Amino acid sequence: MPQRDEDRTPLRRRVLAALLTVGFGVLALRLWQLQILQGEYYEQLAQSNRLRLNRLPAPRGLILDRRGAVLVTNRPSFSVSVLSMALRDPPRTVRVLSQLLDLPEEEIWKKIRGAPPFELIRLQRDVGMGVVSAVEERRSDLRGVTIVAEPVRLYPDRTLMSHVLGYLGEISAEELSVLRPRGYRLGDLIGKAGLERSYDAALRGEDGEQVVEVDAAGRPLRVLRQQEGRPGNTLVLTIDRRLQEVAEQALGSQPGAVVALDPRTGEVLALASWPTYDPNRFAVGISAPAWVRLASDPRHPLLNRAVAAAYEPGSVYKIATSLVALEAGAASRHSAFFCPGQLSLGGRIFRDLRAHGHITFLDGVAQSCNVMFWQLGLRVGPDRISRMARMLGLGERTGIDLPGEAEGIVPSPTYKERTYKEPWYPGDTLNLAIGQGYALATPIQVARMVAAVANGGRVLRPYLVRAILDPEGHVLARFGPQVVRRLEIPQEAWATLREGLAAVVARGTGQAAAVPGLPVAGKTGSAETPRGRPHAWFAGYAPAPDPRIVVVVLIEHGGRGGLAAAPVARQVFEAWKRLYAPDQLAIAHP
Amino acid sequence: MDWLLVASVTILCAVGTLAVTSATRTAEAPLGLLPARILHLGIGLGVLAAFAAIPYRLWDRLAGWIYGACLLLLVAVDVVGRESLGAQRWLVLGPVTVQPSEFGKLGLIVILAKVAADHPPRRVVDLVRCILYVLPPTVLVFWQPDFGTSLVFVAILAGILFAAGAPLRSLVGLGGVGLAAAPLVWRWMKPYQQKRLWVFLDPNLDPLGAGYSLIQSKIAIGSGQLWGKGLFGGTQSALEFLPMQHTDFVFAVIGEELGFVGALGVLVCFWVYLLRGLRAAHRAQDPFGSLLCAGIVSLVGFHVLVNVGMTVGLAPITGIPLPFLSHGGSALITNLAATGILLNVGSRRRNRSQG
Numbered sequence: 001m002p003q004r005d006e007d008r009t010p011l012r013r014r015v016l017a018a019l020l021t022v023g024f025g026v027l028a029l030r031l032w033q034l035q036i037l038q039g040e041y042y043e044q045l046a047q048s049n050r051l052r053l054n055r056l057p058a059p060r061g062l063i064l065d066r067r068g069a070v071l072v073t074n075r076p077s078f079s080v081s082v083l084s085m086a087l088r089d090p091p092r093t094v095r096v097l098s099q100l101l102d103l104p105e106e107e108i109w110k111k112i113r114g115a116p117p118f119e120l121i122r123l124q125r126d127v128g129m130g131v132v133s134a135v136e137e138r139r140s141d142l143r144g145v146t147i148v149a150e151p152v153r154l155y156p157d158r159t160l161m162s163h164v165l166g167y168l169g170e171i172s173a174e175e176l177s178v179l180r181p182r183g184y185r186l187g188d189l190i191g192k193a194g195l196e197r198s199y200d201a202a203l204r205g206e207d208g209e210q211v212v213e214v215d216a217a218g219r220p221l222r223v224l225r226q227q228e229g230r231p232g233n234t235l236v237l238t239i240d241r242r243l244q245e246v247a248e249q250a251l252g253s254q255p256g257a258v259v260a261l262d263p264r265t266g267e268v269l270a271l272a273s274w275p276t277y278d279p280n281r282f283a284v285g286i287s288a289p290a291w292v293r294l295a296s297d298p299r300h301p302l303l304n305r306a307v308a309a310a311y312e313p314g315s316v317y318k319i320a321t322s323l324v325a326l327e328a329g330a331a332s333r334h335s336a337f338f339c340p341g342q343l344s345l346g347g348r349i350f351r352d353l354r355a356h357g358h359i360t361f362l363d364g365v366a367q368s369c370n371v372m373f374w375q376l377g378l379r380v381g382p383d384r385i386s387r388m389a390r391m392l393g394l395g396e397r398t399g400i401d402l403p404g405e406a407e408g409i410v411p412s413p414t415y416k417e418r419t420y421k422e423p424w425y426p427g428d429t430l431n432l433a434i435g436q437g438y439a440l441a442t443p444i445q446v447a448r449m450v451a452a453v454a455n456g457g458r459v460l461r462p463y464l465v466r467a468i469l470d471p472e473g474h475v476l477a478r479f480g481p482q483v484v485r486r487l488e489i490p491q492e493a494w495a496t497l498r499e500g501l502a503a504v505v506a507r508g509t510g511q512a513a514a515v516p517g518l519p520v521a522g523k524t525g526s527a528e529t530p531r532g533r534p535h536a537w538f539a540g541y542a543p544a545p546d547p548r549i550v551v552v553v554l555i556e557h558g559g560r561g562g563l564a565a566a567p568v569a570r571q572v573f574e575a576w577k578r579l580y581a582p583d584q585l586a587i588a589h590p
Numbered sequence: 591m592d593w594l595l596v597a598s599v600t601i602l603c604a605v606g607t608l609a610v611t612s613a614t615r616t617a618e619a620p621l622g623l624l625p626a627r628i629l630h631l632g633i634g635l636g637v638l639a640a641f642a643a644i645p646y647r648l649w650d651r652l653a654g655w656i657y658g659a660c661l662l663l664l665v666a667v668d669v670v671g672r673e674s675l676g677a678q679r680w681l682v683l684g685p686v687t688v689q690p691s692e693f694g695k696l697g698l699i700v701i702l703a704k705v706a707a708d709h710p711p712r713r714v715v716d717l718v719r720c721i722l723y724v725l726p727p728t729v730l731v732f733w734q735p736d737f738g739t740s741l742v743f744v745a746i747l748a749g750i751l752f753a754a755g756a757p758l759r760s761l762v763g764l765g766g767v768g769l770a771a772a773p774l775v776w777r778w779m780k781p782y783q784q785k786r787l788w789v790f791l792d793p794n795l796d797p798l799g800a801g802y803s804l805i806q807s808k809i810a811i812g813s814g815q816l817w818g819k820g821l822f823g824g825t826q827s828a829l830e831f832l833p834m835q836h837t838d839f840v841f842a843v844i845g846e847e848l849g850f851v852g853a854l855g856v857l858v859c860f861w862v863y864l865l866r867g868l869r870a871a872h873r874a875q876d877p878f879g880s881l882l883c884a885g886i887v888s889l890v891g892f893h894v895l896v897n898v899g900m901t902v903g904l905a906p907i908t909g910i911p912l913p914f915l916s917h918g919g920s921a922l923i924t925n926l927a928a929t930g931i932l933l934n935v936g937s938r939r940r941n942r943s944q945g
């Protein structure tokens with residue numbers, strides 16, 4: 001072995017040994033302190049003291065409408081919880097609790113067994129004062145059972161805009177496995193639908209926590225540690241509650257949807273879907289039978305028909321067909337057409353409802369003349385129509401800040417070949433031109449398309465949240481218009497299309513949407529569907545010269561758009577005029 | 591054969607087995623995790639025997655391969671690993687889950703011992719070479735995130751550099767550079783990782799989690815007093831509060847059930863183990879063997895001081911288990927393998943003088 005006298009490693013090893021010995025000495029002294037000097041103190045703590053961990057649940061954030069009206073808030077409530085390690089006589093306690101809470105004993109056992117003994121297990125939320133006082137009176141019998149004050153979600157307007165607001169539910173195992181690192185815990189309520197879901201992270205606060213020392217009877221003696229929680233953030237919506245109310249009243253008890261947008265920004269002013277549900281019933285965790293009843297209701301009350309359901313668009317599709325025909329020069333303001341009430345193509349006869357005779361392009365739009373649009377469809381071809389439909393945002397999610405948005409379908413020859421392994425027939429082109437056949441669109445997509453027509457070609461992302469505020473009211477985030485794409489189409493084409501849409505309401509199929517003193521433009525639709533009466537559509541905007549609101553109405557199996565949907569739209573336009581432009585002159589000066 | 595070393599490891603493993611069983615047994619499963627523990631011990635003893643028999647020079651030759659394999663495993667755990675308790679630390683191989691960062695500790699010791707033996711860290715460039723080997727595994731475990739293990743890696747580096755005779759000035763300088771880089775790393779982390787690091791540094795921020803465990807751990811140990819409550823006697827409620835009593839807080843079980851006498855006995859066993867490890871470093875016939883032993887002593891010493899320090903409230907709450915005692919197969923096998931290496935290195939000289 002070579003000599004390494006100059007080497008400092010042997011010394012270093014001795015230093016290491018000394019350091020380790022000092023470290024172990026410190027630990028030994030600490031053990032002496034804890035176990036010998038303070039041993040009796042800790043022994044007492046271990047025997048008599050009981051430490052309790054309490055969560056101080058943070059209230060969820062508020063949801064306000066665009067003018068500050070409260071749409072969702074919280075109310076105080078009491079829950080009954082147990083700490084299973086503190087139970088003195090578990091079978092007896094469970095029996096008593098089962099009677100008090102009207103819960104089967106097995107269910108209580110299941111909850112107790114499913115959690116660690118040191119965790120507080122919530123048995124029932126939002127119990128009445130009767131239960132609270134019964135538990136307090138029998139405190140000595142019910143050791144380990146505690147009453148916890150917790151805020152509960154309150155939707156004061158009950159069913160109003162329930163599909164926008166959404167509802168809560170207990171976090172599922174899958175959600176928990178993903179979200180546990182973000183501080184979510186077993187038994188937490190989490191947004192399951194609507195804005196409650198898409199903004200759950202902003203709305204949920206941070207629970208506070210405290211460690212409490214309690215006496216032998218479980219009464220708190222003192223707080224050893226406490227960390228304050230933080231309430232959730234506030235959402236300020238683009239929705240105008242007053243307009244929303246009108247939209248829902250106008251829709252009445254007809255399965256369908258109403259969407260109102262500001263075409264300049266994409267702000268959603270109202271979004272209604274019927275049938276509705278009462279999200280308050282979910283606020284403390286919905287009971288299983290009630291859930292089954294809602295989820296299996298054949299009318300699908302949980303479905304947001306404005307966003308999550310796609311329908312045959314019918315004649316509202318003619319907006320896209322018109323635009324592509326005008327852009328391609330296949331039609332212009334003065335183009336003349338002849339409508340004999342039918343069209344023969346490849347040996348087949350396609351019939352329209354009536355023969356319009358000699359008409360101009362504007363008449364054809366106003367009367368929704370199928371023969372004219374068939375002719376236009378054949379002139380421009382299916383590819384250009386479906387491309388324009390896509391450009392206008394059909395067949396793609398709008399990106400609205402709600403979960404579960406449907407995509408819709410824009411058919412094209414390639415789509416048909418890929419999906420049905422069938423060639424595209426000329427008859428398919430006729431269907432495409434008038435929005436029949438394979439096409440499907442959601443009301444929010446149609447609203448966005450009409451908004452693009454109203455604002456001269458800007459396809460916007462519709463949005464429901466204008467701002468997020470912290471609990472003190474400071475702005476954390478502000479949301480504004482987002483232009484998804486801009487259509488480069490000559491001004492003349494836009495102008496002619498808008499003239500046609502104005503004619504629809506002035507003298508055509510959409511006259512039921514007309515409002516005195518407010519120029520309205522739009523398009524009706526009566527979309528054939530294989531499942532029953534046609535869906536009734538109206539999609540329009542006002543004031544026609546300077547559009548500030550888009551309204552889209554869909555009535556499932558409502559029949560004629562001009563008869564069923566246009567009057568609903570009229571009520572929304574009327575309300576908007578009353579609220580935003582009571583005097584016609586004011587329109588130019590918002 | 592170093593019989594003192596063998597005796598201390600035997601006692602530690604036995605006490606650990608009893609403590610883990612005591613902490614995990616329930617009315618339905620009176621044996622708790624005992625069967626798994628016995629399986630780990632069986633494998634571990636086989637590995638110990640093998641490592642004691644294999645000439646340690648082999649590790650010198652294989653160092654590069656071992657290091658590469660460890661890095662691969664750590665990358666794999668980040669990519670396909672299983673997440674548990676908020677961190678991705680485990681690899682699932684059929685019925686077995688392994689924690690590659692445990693094997694990585696030993697792999698790191700081997701490569702650092704080789705690098706520091708081949709190029710004694712006297713000059714800055716030699717120091718930097720060692721750091722470059724430590725950096726990748728440290729970043730990988732940090733990312734899991736497993737702050738505790740990345741600290742262990744740094745401790746191994748410090749221990750080996752110190753034992754290899756690196757100038758004190760440069761060691762202090764290194765620490766300074768590390769502190770200066772901290773803000774950069776901080777900005778690089780995700781918010782929930784930052785939160786977890788805050789809690790690591792200050793358990794009071796998480797009274798329900800780490801801070802609460804600390805109170806309960808102190809109550810358990812303190813109430814054990816001089817003689818303890820007897821084996822399996824620590825059934826008082828405080829212990830049920832401890833969510834990791836058979837892993838990170840196993841020392842609290844010992845303190846409660848075996849009292850000051852038992853806890854001190856465990857510390858003495860560790861102390862003997864570490865001093866015998868340094869003796870093996872001294873007896874080694876070459877710098878590589880010596881540094882190998884120094885690295886193992888740093889590993890085990892750091893684990894013991896930090897883990898016990900944590901349970902008695904002197905060190906921050908980390909995910910660092912107690913060697914030979916905490917439940918966990920990967921760690922136990924790694925530590926027994928390391929013990930085998932100590933035995934082999936310590937016996938080399940005598941073998942040669944006899945032969």
